[in-house]
Amino acid sequence: MHPFSYRQASDEQSALSGVSGQPGAAYLAGGTTLIDLMKLDVQKPSQLIDITPLPWTKITELPGGGVSIGAMVRNSDLAHSEIIMTRYPVLSEALLSGASPQLRKMATTGGNLLQRTRCYYFRDITTPCNKREPGSGCSAMDGYNRIHAILGTSKHCIATHPSDMCVALTALDATIVTRGAKGERRIPINEFYFTPGDHPERENVLEPGELITAVELPAMPFTGRSHYRKVRDRASYAFALSSAAVALDIQGGVIKDARIAMGGVGTKPWRALDAEKALIGKTAGPDAYKAAAEAALHGAKTHKDNAFKVELAKRTVIRALTMAAQKTA
Amino acid sequence: MNETMDAAVGKPMDRVDGRLKVTGGAKYAAEFPLPNLAHAVMITSTIAKGRVAKMDTSAADAAPGVIKVLTPMNAPRLPNDPSYSPGGASGRPQDRKLSVLQNSAVYYNNEPIGLVIAETLEQAMHAAALVQVEYKEEKPALNMGREKKNAYKPKAANQEPTDTHRGDITSGQRDASRRVEQTYTTPMENHNPMEPHATTAVWDGDDRLTVYDATQGVFGVQNVLSRIFALPKSNVRCVSYFVGGGFGCKGSVWSHIPLAAMAAKSVGRPVKLSLTRAQMFGMVGYRPQTEQDLMVAAKSDGAITASSHASWSNTSTFDEFVEPTAAVTRILYESPAQETSHRLVRLNYGTPTFMRAPGESPGTFAIETAMDELAYSLKMDPVQLRLRNYAEVDPESKKPWSSKSLRECYKVGAEKFGWDKRTPAPRSMTAPDGRLLGMGMASATYPVRRSAASALARLLPDGTAYVQAGTQDLGTGTYTIMTQIAADALGLPVERVRFELGDTEMPETPVSGGSQTAASTGSAVKQAGLAARDQAVQIALADPSSPLHGMSAADLDVKNGMIFVKAQPDKGETYAELIARQKLPKIEAKIQSKPGEEKNQYALHSFGAVFVEVLVDPDLGEIRLNRIVGAYGAGRILNAKTGRSQLIGGVVYGVGMAMMEHTIPDPRTGRIVNRDLGEYHVPVNADIPDIDITFVDEVDTIINPVGAKGIGEIGITGVVAAIGNAVYHATGVRVRDLPITLDKII
Amino acid sequence: MEHGAAATACPSDPALAPGSLAPDFRLSHPRNASLSLSDLRGQPVVLAFYPPGWDPSRGEQIAQYNKILTQLPNLHAELMDFSVDGDWYDLRFAREQMRLPFLANPSPQPEIAQLYGAEGREALFVIDADGVIQWSYRAPVGVPPKTEDLVEALRLIAPQPKEETAAPKAPRMALTRRDFIAATLAMAFALTLGAHAAQAEPEAARMGATPMAPAMGVSGGDTMPITLTVNDAAHDLQIDPRATVLDALRERIGMTGSKKGCDHGQCGACTVLVDGRRVLSCLSLAVAQQGKKITTIEGLAQGETLHPMQQAFLTNDGYQRGYCTPGQIMSAVGLLTEPVGPEDADVRENMSGNLCRCGAYPNIVAAIQDVRKANTNASV
Numbered sequence A: 001m002h003p004f005s006y007r008q009a010s011d012e013q014s015a016l017s018g019v020s021g022q023p024g025a026a027y028l029a030g031g032t033t034l035i036d037l038m039k040l041d042v043q044k045p046s047q048l049i050d051i052t053p054l055p056w057t058k059i060t061e062l063p064g065g066g067v068s069i070g071a072m073v074r075n076s077d078l079a080h081s082e083i084i085m086t087r088y089p090v091l092s093e094a095l096l097s098g099a100s101p102q103l104r105k106m107a108t109t110g111g112n113l114l115q116r117t118r119c120y121y122f123r124d125i126t127t128p129c130n131k132r133e134p135g136s137g138c139s140a141m142d143g144y145n146r147i148h149a150i151l152g153t154s155k156h157c158i159a160t161h162p163s164d165m166c167v168a169l170t171a172l173d174a175t176i177v178t179r180g181a182k183g184e185r186r187i188p189i190n191e192f193y194f195t196p197g198d199h200p201e202r203e204n205v206l207e208p209g210e211l212i213t214a215v216e217l218p219a220m221p222f223t224g225r226s227h228y229r230k231v232r233d234r235a236s237y238a239f240a241l242s243s244a245a246v247a248l249d250i251q252g253g254v255i256k257d258a259r260i261a262m263g264g265v266g267t268k269p270w271r272a273l274d275a276e277k278a279l280i281g282k283t284a285g286p287d288a289y290k291a292a293a294e295a296a297l298h299g300a301k302t303h304k305d306n307a308f309k310v311e312l313a314k315r316t317v318i319r320a321l322t323m324a325a326q327k328t329a
Numbered sequence B: 001m002n003e004t005m006d007a008a009v010g011k012p013m014d015r016v017d018g019r020l021k022v023t024g025g026a027k028y029a030a031e032f033p034l035p036n037l038a039h040a041v042m043i044t045s046t047i048a049k050g051r052v053a054k055m056d057t058s059a060a061d062a063a064p065g066v067i068k069v070l071t072p073m074n075a076p077r078l079p080n081d082p083s084y085s086p087g088g089a090s091g092r093p094q095d096r097k098l099s100v101l102q103n104s105a106v107y108y109n110n111e112p113i114g115l116v117i118a119e120t121l122e123q124a125m126h127a128a129a130l131v132q133v134e135y136k137e138e139k140p141a142l143n144m145g146r147e148k149k150n151a152y153k154p155k156a157a158n159q160e161p162t163d164t165h166r167g168d169i170t171s172g173q174r175d176a177s178r179r180v181e182q183t184y185t186t187p188m189e190n191h192n193p194m195e196p197h198a199t200t201a202v203w204d205g206d207d208r209l210t211v212y213d214a215t216q217g218v219f220g221v222q223n224v225l226s227r228i229f230a231l232p233k234s235n236v237r238c239v240s241y242f243v244g245g246g247f248g249c250k251g252s253v254w255s256h257i258p259l260a261a262m263a264a265k266s267v268g269r270p271v272k273l274s275l276t277r278a279q280m281f282g283m284v285g286y287r288p289q290t291e292q293d294l295m296v297a298a299k300s301d302g303a304i305t306a307s308s309h310a311s312w313s314n315t316s317t318f319d320e321f322v323e324p325t326a327a328v329t330r331i332l333y334e335s336p337a338q339e340t341s342h343r344l345v346r347l348n349y350g351t352p353t354f355m356r357a358p359g360e361s362p363g364t365f366a367i368e369t370a371m372d373e374l375a376y377s378l379k380m381d382p383v384q385l386r387l388r389n390y391a392e393v394d395p396e397s398k399k400p401w402s403s404k405s406l407r408e409c410y411k412v413g414a415e416k417f418g419w420d421k422r423t424p425a426p427r428s429m430t431a432p433d434g435r436l437l438g439m440g441m442a443s444a445t446y447p448v449r450r451s452a453a454s455a456l457a458r459l460l461p462d463g464t465a466y467v468q469a470g471t472q473d474l475g476t477g478t479y480t481i482m483t484q485i486a487a488d489a490l491g492l493p494v495e496r497v498r499f500e501l502g503d504t505e506m507p508e509t510p511v512s513g514g515s516q517t518a519a520s521t522g523s524a525v526k527q528a529g530l531a532a533r534d535q536a537v538q539i540a541l542a543d544p545s546s547p548l549h550g551m552s553a554a555d556l557d558v559k560n561g562m563i564f565v566k567a568q569p570d571k572g573e574t575y576a577e578l579i580a581r582q583k584l585p586k587i588e589a590k591i592q593s594k595p596g597e598e599k600n601q602y603a604l605h606s607f608g609a610v611f612v613e614v615l616v617d618p619d620l621g622e623i624r625l626n627r628i629v630g631a632y633g634a635g636r637i638l639n640a641k642t643g644r645s646q647l648i649g650g651v652v653y654g655v656g657m658a659m660m661e662h663t664i665p666d667p668r669t670g671r672i673v674n675r676d677l678g679e680y681h682v683p684v685n686a687d688i689p690d691i692d693i694t695f696v697d698e699v700d701t702i703i704n705p706v707g708a709k710g711i712g713e714i715g716i717t718g719v720v721a722a723i724g725n726a727v728y729h730a731t732g733v734r735v736r737d738l739p740i741t742l743d744k745i746i
Numbered sequence C: 001m002e003h004g005a006a007a008t009a010c011p012s013d014p015a016l017a018p019g020s021l022a023p024d025f026r027l028s029h030p031r032n033a034s035l036s037l038s039d040l041r042g043q044p045v046v047l048a049f050y051p052p053g054w055d056p057s058r059g060e061q062i063a064q065y066n067k068i069l070t071q072l073p074n075l076h077a078e079l080m081d082f083s084v085d086g087d088w089y090d091l092r093f094a095r096e097q098m099r100l101p102f103l104a105n106p107s108p109q110p111e112i113a114q115l116y117g118a119e120g121r122e123a124l125f126v127i128d129a130d131g132v133i134q135w136s137y138r139a140p141v142g143v144p145p146k147t148e149d150l151v152e153a154l155r156l157i158a159p160q161p162k163e164e165t166a167a168p169k170a171p172r173m174a175l176t177r178r179d180f181i182a183a184t185l186a187m188a189f190a191l192t193l194g195a196h197a198a199q200a201e202p203e204a205a206r207m208g209a210t211p212m213a214p215a216m217g218v219s220g221g222d223t224m225p226i227t228l229t230v231n232d233a234a235h236d237l238q239i240d241p242r243a244t245v246l247d248a249l250r251e252r253i254g255m256t257g258s259k260k261g262c263d264h265g266q267c268g269a270c271t272v273l274v275d276g277r278r279v280l281s282c283l284s285l286a287v288a289q290q291g292k293k294i295t296t297i298e299g300l301a302q303g304e305t306l307h308p309m310q311q312a313f314l315t316n317d318g319y320q321r322g323y324c325t326p327g328q329i330m331s332a333v334g335l336l337t338e339p340v341g342p343e344d345a346d347v348r349e350n351m352s353g354n355l356c357r358c359g360a361y362p363n364i365v366a367a368i369q370d371v372r373k374a375n376t377n378a379s380v
């Protein structure tokens, strides 16, 4: 690990001023991504600003019926919060399927949004990687790529976004609230992440030093009928090979509205808008789900070791829809 | 008076080291507090073949806290360079060729090429990252399929013959009505004990060396270090009181051990060197990949008429290790005609090594899957097929078994499992929740090994005893079972016996591998205990002040520390009284115990049968184990509690092998891509169902004085095939390439 | 843990604070051999206490203390040889001979441990020739003092160095040392060494070793002063910001109960409780834990009474190699306060952050369920 200096932020202002004009500074939240990558020398901040003392630890109901989640709320606390379990079960389920109990106790909402890919080569500084070192090449493309993405890839990077939580947030149309030099910004999650394109090193719209303060979930009457399904290589404590977060508004057997997002297959938490469209107005049932799954994987591009993900992802979507439909809204 | 009462042996006694383990007090190799300790961190290669052209250590040398940076260019030359150890077919753990900075050659990725020694761990790790390395790279051989044309025949297959041939294969095949011919492949796998390899080295002056090492064999470490540093053996001491798992990878002496000693010597301070998890993928061995061609032919009644098992595995380009996968096929079933062979393919990876049931694990996967395929082809019940070909004597050597309870294991296992409820057709059974239900079974077996071992038993004036053997406890319960054996031999309650191990200053014993500790060291401990007891008895008989004076030893017994007359149990005296009266500091016996003729006259094996039920999601392909039942005939079980744990552990290891373990090299660089516990998957708690273990009663008076066959490895055998067979039964998909992951069955 | 010099010796008992007279006691033996602490007046004494129960590494530790003594100039406390004569040990030190009552009988003398507030713990008292406590250390079993601290304390009782001459190499104690250790291990405490400082003559370090370097701080690199609260004891450390809680515990404080299996959050061996929540100490920076309460495996037992979870792991054989065990137990203790369903399957899922390569999972689940059932029954 490279040497760094450490400072605790006492409030938002001291956090922001700590990083402004400090190219080597980074915020430290739960540390489960950052410390891990610092040990691997993938990230080498010269200064850490510990933001865990900041008071964004509450989950509050918003006037319009939505919910605001403080950036410092720990994943386990969020998963077990009453309001999330009843109103947004898909989020609770996604969180509880991620990492391990210990990691969930450490990981924060803000940190989870910004976790980095688990691409083997990204995590190994002795191999070329465009995301880590722009222009050095992509080792995964012709290397071993079973865990890599099939949606949103570019010829420069095929790394998967690993988060479970963000897949649920994507399905729920969450808004990310930030504070930076220019004041507060409210960014819809669907506009928050970039696909790699020509610049895999740029992963999201945050400006240097910009702080995530909260995540807001809009009021959505049908999210009680939502579900997260994760498929992985062992029964627990593994990243998704494929996952799906879905919510269904079914009235009289007909699908009025739907939300579908996928994990484990995309270079960012993958919203499947076409699949949602394919569902609306259809009778809830296997045929509609199958059509939606086909639409969701349209345009998937596979590599040597990950071709199985296309079929797996389709079936994951179908399963998640089937399970959600069985819930009472 | 040479029979012991078994007051302790066999009982489900709690581990004597349990308290230390649950309080965090058990000290592992990296945990000995030493004054003035420096930390070493290894630098490893990032290419698979070539040489180190240049190492720029200037930044590291200048980094805070750095004491020394060792490279192939500046490392001290060793008296006996282990790059030229014998190596070779013997596979002897002490003969490994090692990479200890004596030259700049690189044979595999992640090979040691440097060492940074610093005041703190953080400083050492950082400085190691600052070293710039330039290579002269050559094209490595990394693909077994591609290199198979250059396969060669090793001299031996890990103590077994390389090839065997019996009967006439062609006519055997002609007599058969069904024949299975398939190729089974298994990937590289890494042991991944929870405790990373670690060595703390301390020199006293420049000719006495102590290492605290995470090892399965303290004497092996002593041997190799004394050879490398040209020291008398008595000047090298190796200590290993607790080992946080080995499974074979800590059975050999690998490069980091002499490197730690070298580092300590060159900075004149104690040095601690722990490998990172990533560094455990390459330099400390692994299970090689195997390719196994199986042929089994049988008559319509199931009788096997011919079989063959041709096996390829990889070794390194500079040393040799053979995974003897076909050995199991030689002894498992009657087969009048049979051919088996082992070939090696040299690749630019580190040297492979023994990993839990080397040979038998991948070997039983192949033969026991082929047997399942044969059963389907014959439309015969898999258990029936195995019974039809039951080997009453060792089919290869024709020697009788010292004991064999496999028939009983099939019966008990099948009953406990409810095998009769199975409908044979694939996809014919479903669980209430709609998942496909599959049931599969397989046979398990492992040879019984024993080596010479010594032990010392000492009765103390206060009526307690301590017993020593320089063996290791890998969590297998050695401390506990040896305490039990010694207590019974001495006629003392276990509370008054302390057993010590893990130090080369104690009597010499073999490496803890191949499930031989109970048989080898256990026999020595028992005999040492009996000898000390007999000595005490003789002293009493000869002592005119003893109430036992002049009696005959045959009339006496010892219990609870009291020597007494069998016919008159209240007549006698205690060890303590005897020793006090005699003014002796102790009564002591040290003996060596060796295997005898039994190995030449009998075939020595454990056997078992394992039954598995899986549930498979029909769409997503997720495989979940529902329950596992295993029945084993493994001789005397010395502690019912730890014995059961051992078998469960073996089965869980097999679950990993069957369903997830897979060391994946990058096809271009030979660098293992999943060099961590995040992507090298081992089973987690949620993967493991109820595991029901039964030991069938088996009395074996031939095998060794304790009657124990060893149970460290048999648990992993068979279960891999049983899982695969159950997956086939559930899904109709036969996976012949491990691990059986969901992408292979959807 | 309490440090004599740094954080007053035994705050619970001022009578044991450095500077006070070491309480006297008599070592008695069933057959009349006996010796009082006061009989040893005129020579420094190091008292080492261990809880009853066996620990193979204790011998190493005593040997280590012994070695430290040999390397300190002018102390002449090296144990050269030992023999048993009836009810007595004859100990031969570099400069003198002494006798100790033979205490191999594991009948501990708990009242002495009690006198020194050392029941169920490891404790070390450095007592000078006048019988005054100069330094003391008490900690849960398995947590030896930092050798640097001990060396400092011993310097206090050693006479001033005079002229140095080269010393002959001392014989290695080989088996005799082991015998001594083996025989004393099971005692409630071990009186390990004594030496006549008065007889000290100029002579350099023994065993060919150079004298100990002075207590060493982290040289180079910026460090920060922090206070870590571990098992209710405060530790003042000057620490590299890069140090994780795990490395601070293992390498600085000397508490090696928390294990390093992967160093990357992938195995759970390093699990500790921070403010009651189970977290991974390998991904937590030590500098970020000020003001938080850290609980490690060493802090679970109350003296000699194991925490119910520790006891349950022992009874259910919830381990083999024992390396993942502290993490499993800490995780299981954390789990008890979490919303986890009642079934075995719930426990399995919620213990899946702790890898066990020995496959002790079924026994671990059984252990945890035993404790949970006992808790529900108790609260009904």
Ligand SMILES: Cc1cc2nc3c(=O)[nH]c(=O)nc-3n(C[C@H](O)[C@H](O)[C@H](O)COP(=O)(O)OP(=O)(O)OC[C@H]3O[C@@H](n4cnc5c(N)ncnc54)[C@H](O)[C@@H]3O)c2cc1C
Residues within 6 Å of the ligand: A026, A027, A028, A029, A030, A031, A032, A033, A034, A035, A036, A051, A071, A072, A097, A098, A099, A100, A103, A106, A107, A108, A109, A110, A111, A112, A113, A114, A115, A162, A163, A164, A165, A210, A211, A212, A213, A237, A238, A239, A240, B678, C264, C265, C266
């Ligand atoms: C072994 C392992 C397994 C895992 N498995 C899973 C899994 O299965 N599913 C899953 O979803 N995740 C998994 N994770 C990832 C885990 O969820 C993330 O590491 C975690 O959510 C990150 O949160 P944190 O608070 O620890 O972030 P940190 O590591 O503290 O921070 C991550 C990044 O975000 C920045 N940051 C943090 N907070 C803010 C803020 N408020 N404003 C601006 N920037 C900020 C930091 O500077 C840093 O760059 C796993 C992690 C590990 C180590």
Ligand code: SF4
Residues within 6 Å of the ligand: A117, A119, A120, A121, A122, A128, A129, A130, A131, A132, A137, A138, A139, A140, A141, A156, A157, A158, A159, A200
């Ligand atoms: S896939 Fe992306 S992260 Fe992985 S090596 Fe290629 S560029 Fe780097």
Ligand code: FES
Residues within 6 Å of the ligand: C259, C260, C261, C262, C263, C264, C265, C266, C267, C268, C269, C270, C271, C280, C281, C282, C283
């Ligand atoms: S050492 Fe912390 S999780 Fe493995």
